[in-house]
Amino acid sequence: MATPNGRKLLEVDHLVMHYKTKKGDVSAIEDVSFSLAQGESLGLVGESGCGKTSVAMSLMRLAADNARYLNGEIRLDGEDLLALSEEAMRKRRWKSIAMVFQGAMNSWNPVYTVGDQIEEAIDLHIEPRPTEKQIRERMSRLFEMVGLNPAMLDRYPHEFSGGMRQRAVIAMALSCDPRLIIADEPTTALDVIVQDQILKELKKIQEKLGMTLIYISHDIAVIAEVTDTIGVMYAGKLVEYGSTLEVFHRPKHPYSYLLLSSTPSITGPRRKLAPLEGEPANLLDPPSGCRFHPRCPFATEICVTDEPPLEDKVPGHKAACWHSDRVPVTIGVAV
Amino acid sequence: MLKYVAKRLIQGLLLLMLFLALLYILLDAQPGDISLQLSANPRLPPEAQEIVRERLGLDQPLLGRTVTYVLNFFQGDLGLSFTQYPRTVGSVILEKLPRTILLFLSATILAYYMGFALGKVMAWRRGKTVETGLTLGGVAAYTVFYPWFAILMLWFWGFQFGLFPLGKFIDVDEWTGAPMAANRVFMRMLISLGILGLVLGAVSLLAHRLPPERGEQVARYGPPLVLVAFLAFWWLSPLRSYVADIAHHTLLPVLTLASVQFAGVMLLTRASMLETLKEDYILTARAKGLPQRDIRNRHAARNALLPVVTSLVLALSFVIGGGILTEGIFSWPGIGGQLLDATLTEDIPLATGTLGVIGIIALVGHLISDVLYMYLDPRIRTS
Numbered sequence: 001m002a003t004p005n006g007r008k009l010l011e012v013d014h015l016v017m018h019y020k021t022k023k024g025d026v027s028a029i030e031d032v033s034f035s036l037a038q039g040e041s042l043g044l045v046g047e048s049g050c051g052k053t054s055v056a057m058s059l060m061r062l063a064a065d066n067a068r069y070l071n072g073e074i075r076l077d078g079e080d081l082l083a084l085s086e087e088a089m090r091k092r093r094w095k096s097i098a099m100v101f102q103g104a105m106n107s108w109n110p111v112y113t114v115g116d117q118i119e120e121a122i123d124l125h126i127e128p129r130p131t132e133k134q135i136r137e138r139m140s141r142l143f144e145m146v147g148l149n150p151a152m153l154d155r156y157p158h159e160f161s162g163g164m165r166q167r168a169v170i171a172m173a174l175s176c177d178p179r180l181i182i183a184d185e186p187t188t189a190l191d192v193i194v195q196d197q198i199l200k201e202l203k204k205i206q207e208k209l210g211m212t213l214i215y216i217s218h219d220i221a222v223i224a225e226v227t228d229t230i231g232v233m234y235a236g237k238l239v240e241y242g243s244t245l246e247v248f249h250r251p252k253h254p255y256s257y258l259l260l261s262s263t264p265s266i267t268g269p270r271r272k273l274a275p276l277e278g279e280p281a282n283l284l285d286p287p288s289g290c291r292f293h294p295r296c297p298f299a300t301e302i303c304v305t306d307e308p309p310l311e312d313k314v315p316g317h318k319a320a321c322w323h324s325d326r327v328p329v330t331i332g333v334a335v
Numbered sequence: 336m337l338k339y340v341a342k343r344l345i346q347g348l349l350l351l352m353l354f355l356a357l358l359y360i361l362l363d364a365q366p367g368d369i370s371l372q373l374s375a376n377p378r379l380p381p382e383a384q385e386i387v388r389e390r391l392g393l394d395q396p397l398l399g400r401t402v403t404y405v406l407n408f409f410q411g412d413l414g415l416s417f418t419q420y421p422r423t424v425g426s427v428i429l430e431k432l433p434r435t436i437l438l439f440l441s442a443t444i445l446a447y448y449m450g451f452a453l454g455k456v457m458a459w460r461r462g463k464t465v466e467t468g469l470t471l472g473g474v475a476a477y478t479v480f481y482p483w484f485a486i487l488m489l490w491f492w493g494f495q496f497g498l499f500p501l502g503k504f505i506d507v508d509e510w511t512g513a514p515m516a517a518n519r520v521f522m523r524m525l526i527s528l529g530i531l532g533l534v535l536g537a538v539s540l541l542a543h544r545l546p547p548e549r550g551e552q553v554a555r556y557g558p559p560l561v562l563v564a565f566l567a568f569w570w571l572s573p574l575r576s577y578v579a580d581i582a583h584h585t586l587l588p589v590l591t592l593a594s595v596q597f598a599g600v601m602l603l604t605r606a607s608m609l610e611t612l613k614e615d616y617i618l619t620a621r622a623k624g625l626p627q628r629d630i631r632n633r634h635a636a637r638n639a640l641l642p643v644v645t646s647l648v649l650a651l652s653f654v655i656g657g658g659i660l661t662e663g664i665f666s667w668p669g670i671g672g673q674l675l676d677a678t679l680t681e682d683i684p685l686a687t688g689t690l691g692v693i694g695i696i697a698l699v700g701h702l703i704s705d706v707l708y709m710y711l712d713p714r715i716r717t718s
Contacts, residue, residue, distance in 0.1 A: 060622055093624030101622070106615035109634050111713060121623045123547075156713040 007078055008035040009212055010059075010180055015072035017058055026283045028054040028067070030236040033310075036180070036229075041206060041213040043223030043244065045259065046233035047280050052216045053102065055233075056182045059214070060097055061089050076179065095125040098178035100169050102185040107169050108157035115139055115153030118172045125176040142171040147201060163194035170202065174209075184216045199225050220259050224248055232256045235281035235291040238310060242317030250329050252319035254296050257327045290322070298323045336709065336716065343705050347698045354694045355405045360397065362687050368393055369417055372681060404687075413688035418680045424688035428670065430518060432692060433525050434504060435658055435669035441528075442589045443650060446596035451643060454604025455636045458612060469601065476598035485664040488591045499587040502666035509580050520577050531565050588665040596650065603646055608639040637711075644707055651700035 017029040028051050036042055044052045057063040059074060061081060074081045076096055081089060101107050109117060118139050123129065130138070140150035146167040157165060166186060173181050183202065187195040203226050206213050215226050223230060223244070230247045232240040232255060240253040251257040261274040278295035281287055287294050293303040302322050310320040321327070369391060370384045388394050392403070407414070413424035457466045493501045500506060505517045513520075535558055542554035569578050611617065612635055620634045658671025666672075670689055677685035709716050 062618065062621055090624045090626065093622055095624065099622045101615060101619060107619045109616040109620070109638065111637055111711065113713075120625070124624060158714050 009038045009040075009077060011035040011073070011075040012055075012059075013073045013075065015055075015058065015074060016070040017054060017063065018068050018070060019064065020066045020068055021284075024284050025068075027236050027286055028283060029058065030286075031071075032233075032236075032238045033072075034231055034238065034241060036212055036214070038179075038212055039210040040229065041215060041227040042229045042231060043227035044214065044216045044231050044233055045218065045220050045223050047218060047276075049280055049283070050233045051236040052218075052233055053184055054236075056099065056184045056214065056216055059180075059182060060093060060099055062093075091125075094121050094173075094178065095176045096178055097180045097182065098173040098176065100166075100173050100181065100183040100186040102188065108160075108165060110157055113154050113156055114160070114168050114172075118142070118153070118168075118175050121172060121175050139171075139175070142174055143168070145174070145205060146171045162190055163198060166190060166194075166198055167201065170198075170205070174205070174211075180212045180214065182214045182216070185218070186215075187222065188217070188219075195222070202226060219263075221263055232259070235286055236283060237291060237320065239292065239321070240317075240319045241310065242314075242319075246314070246317045248330070250314075250317075251327055252313040252317060252324040253292075253321045254298050254323070254327055255292050256319075257330065258297075260330050290320070298326050339709065340702075340706060343702055347702055351694060351698055352405055352409075354698075355408055355691055356401050358687055358690055358694070359401045359404045362683055362690075363397060363400070367681060368683065369681075372417070408688075408691060413691070414684040416677075416682055416685045418677070418682040418685065424685050427673065427685060428688055428692055431668060431670045431673045433522060434667065435662070435671060436696075437521075437525055437528070437585065438588055438592065438661070438667060438669060439658070441585070442592035442596060443647070445589065445593040447600050447643070447647060449593075450597045450600025451604050451636075451640070454601040454643075455608050455631060455639065457601065457605045458608035458635075458639075459631050461609065466605075470605070473598040473602045473605075476594055477602060479595065481595055482660055482664060484595065485588075485591050485661060488587065489664065492587055500584050504581060504584045504667055505577075506580055506584070510577065513577055515574065515577075517577070517581070520574055521581060523574075524578060524581060527565070527568070531561065534561050588661055588667055591665075592661055599650075600643065600646065604639060604643055607642045608635055611635045611639045614638070641708070641712060644704055644711065648700050648704040651697050 012032060012034050015029050015032045016027075019026040019028055030051075032051070032055060034042065044055060046052050054063060054067075058067070058069075059081070061084075069082055072082075076092070081092070084092070108114060119135055122135050122138065136153075139153055143150045143153060148164060148167050148171065152160070152164070152168070157168075160168060169186070173183075186202070187198050190198065199222065202213075202215075205211065206226070213227070215223060217223050220230075228244055230240075230242065230244050231238050232247065232253060234255050240247060240251065240256045242252075247256060248260070251260060258274065258276045262276045264273055276295070281291050281294070287304075289305050290296070290299070290303045290308050293299040296303065300323070306322075308320045308322045310318050313319050313324050368388075370388050370393065373379050373384050373387060374381075392400060395403075404414075411425060413428070416422050416424050416427055419427060453469060457469050460466050489501065493499045504521075510517060538553065538557035538561060542550045542557065544550070545553060569575060572578070617630060617635055620630045625634075658669065659675050660671075661667065662669045662672040663675065670692070674686060674689045674693075676682070677689060
């Protein structure tokens with residue numbers, strides 16, 4: 001599924017990003033690499049503070065002012081985004097990479113109509129500038145696609161329910177035909193039923209448009225519903241990477257395994273939930289060796305001293321663990 | 336929307352009635368009335384005093400007098416001034432009020448315009464030298480003891496440099512043989528300023544309605560053109576030197592008042608803008624690839640404006656307190672000084688009438704801000 005010249009759409013290559021703070025460097029992204037071809041979808045999963053959002057923000061180059069990129073490249077269509085000038089990057093935002101935010105409830109400016117805010121993006125990025133009528137038609141089509149009545153375009157955000165606002169955000173993300181869409185916990189603030197509807201909608205649109213999608217969530221069950229590939233992050237590092245089914249049924253990293261077994265299943269056999277013990281690692285002073293070792297039930301001497309490389313355990317299924325053969329197989333959880 | 340305005344209007348009228356009644360009763364409750372002043376005159380026998388009381392209706396019960404006063408007030412009859420007899424309170428207020436309105440309106444507009452413009456830049460440049468400097472200056476100006484500051488301004492600009500006159504609102508020598516009374520010239524100035532404001536408003540509305548490219552041109556060249564036309568109008572007018580004289584007298588009090596008000600507005604805008612910048616929709620705007628200027632003005636400043644508008648209403652109460660101070664220090668013959676005089680000379684009708692009119696100003700201000708708010712915040716428009 002690579003682009004004609006064999007290049008992937010998005011390549012993140014050995015990315016290292018630290019936040020500079022008064023207390024020292026916070027290692028938010030530590031040597032993360034992955035790539036996505038056109039039409040693929042990747043889910044990033046992990047606890048709060050594991051670096052998922054930092055990765056997303058880095059792709060948009062919207063990370064906080066104190067973010068420092070120490071190494072690595074983010075290539076979109078072969079072009080290193082980190083090397084672009086701010087002005088050049090600004091022109092690529094929304095047009096090349098659009099984003100559905102974590103707080104989509106508050107993603108709308110309360111004083112402008114939803115239509116005006118979508119139009120703002122179209123005005124900025126689509127050339128030659130379409131006529132008022134074309135813009136209107138485009139927005140109506142988008143609204144229909146996400147299951148909203150086009151008449152709602154003239155309404156203000158406060159007249160939308162939470163789910164409707166989120167649908168509208170998705171419509172706005174699609175408005176400039178971006179190459180890549182990043183959805184950062186888009187359904188977290190919604191109730192379970194609406195969450196499910198939005199997920200199905202997103203999945204449908206992704207398949208229909210052949211859209212490339214990065215979906216970020218702390219909820220591994222949600223990720224499984226939308227994406228083909230999963231990347232599990234822990235303490236700023238990518239610890240496991242593989243196809244969704246593989247990771248789900250045969251996790252190769254104890255952290256993924258524990259994440260899965262702490263999620264209840266409705267359809268699978270009845271089993272005891274195993275809570276994930278301990279606190280997430282302190283990124284100001286990350287643990288030596290494998291960053292997960294203080295919480296890992298399988299940790300041995302080597303885990304404390306040496307850092308495991310992220311390598312193929314099964315072809316196409318990578319994990320960074322010295323003891324991946326000891327991680328038990330999980331039986332279909334929650335999917 | 337009209338229903339909302341009508342509702343607010345009716346509420347305002349009821350409030351005004353209540354305010355007037357309360358005002359009348361409170362001022363009546365203080366010791367002394369006109370007859371006590373008359374009794375200081377040994378040539379007036381007690382019978383005559385009684386007659387005066389009767390003719391003024393002061394022998395009537397308080398409730399009846401209050402109702403009569405409120406009803407008369409609404410008919411525009413504010414009674415006779417004791418100290419400027421036989422002038423009516425209405426005519427005294429009509430003479431002095433426009434001067435006060437000019438002083439405060441121009442100072443307030445100047446302060447809010449500058450304060451908002453600088454405050455939003457301050458928040459945007461958080462942590463830079465510009466911000467630290469402006470914050471320090473702003474806090475200093477905001478906390479300064481106002482009478483001292485006003486005297487200092489007068490001493491510095493008026494006395495040391497002689498750039499501005501030391502007080503009053505006209506230079507009497509200039510006006511000998513003037514074709515028109517100062518007050519009429521003044522009213523014309525006020526009306527022309529009102530027209531100027533309306534035209535500027537219309538231009539900015541037009542700039543918003545037109546397509547972006549043409550609108551931007553209108554926004555850039557429109558206001559300066561209108562201002563030039565306005566200045567040219569007075570420059571060519573035969574009243575030029577008189578108008579210039581009044582403007583010259585107005586400038587220093589306006590600047591003094593504005594620099595104190597301005598600091599508060601600037602600091603408030605900064606705080607409000609810093610809050611807004613944390614909002615998620617600012618992140619959305621950045622992700623959409625909007626230029627910095629659009630994020631700042633269209634998204635952040637537009638929302639940061641709401642608390643500033645609220646403070647504008649509260650600032651109207653400053654007209655009362657600040658009015659007395661400013662007009663006292665600059666010997667500005669306005670309504671604040673009038674109120675002070677009326678209180679000191681126990682001219683109760685004049686004091687009541689003046690306070691009543693100040694109440695009307697405050698209520699009108701609230702009404703305007705309600706309408707403004709409705710225009711600025713769609714969430715209020717629908718509920």
